[in-house]
Amino acid sequence: MQASVTVGNSSGASSLWWSAYQEREGAEGTLVDLDDAGVLASESRSGSTLVLHPNALAENATYVFELEAVSQEDSSVGRSSARVVTNTPPSGGQLLVTPTTGTVLQTEYTVNTSGWEDTDLPLFSSFSYRVIGDDTRTGVVLSAVGPQQ
Secondary structure (H helix, E strand, O other), X not given: OEOOOXXXXXXXXXXXXXXXXXXXXXXXXXXXXXXXXXXXXXXXXXXXXXXXXXXXXXXXXXXXEEEEEEEOOOOOEEEEEEEEEOOOOOEXXXXXXXXOOOOOOOOOOEEEEEOOEOOOOOEXXXXXXXXXXXXXXXXXXXXXXXXXX
């Protein structure tokens, strides 16, 4: 999420602070620990941009993100919030790779997906590979047939 902040008529600096909580039906929301290294991907929660790690939020949940700005000139406070609803992942499908073995940079592989269901259409697929023993993922450029309907 990114915010643009103007406090009053002042062009002076403002201190910014992000917070977030997960809404619970019929109960008080649960505070999201934005200081947790598994959640926050940006350098801090006190800038105009908040970046979370992939999969940091639970599926099929509602979150409220709030940004508070305090003017360093006159201590006036402004707040804004945004509600975000996460999706559930597609289900019921399969991914087939042929051939199942080969030689890197020599073997041409075919990747097919079919049977995936989701309430949010169209579905698009993206693929990456990982070298065993390495935690980084590298994107693969594939020609796309188009979205699954």
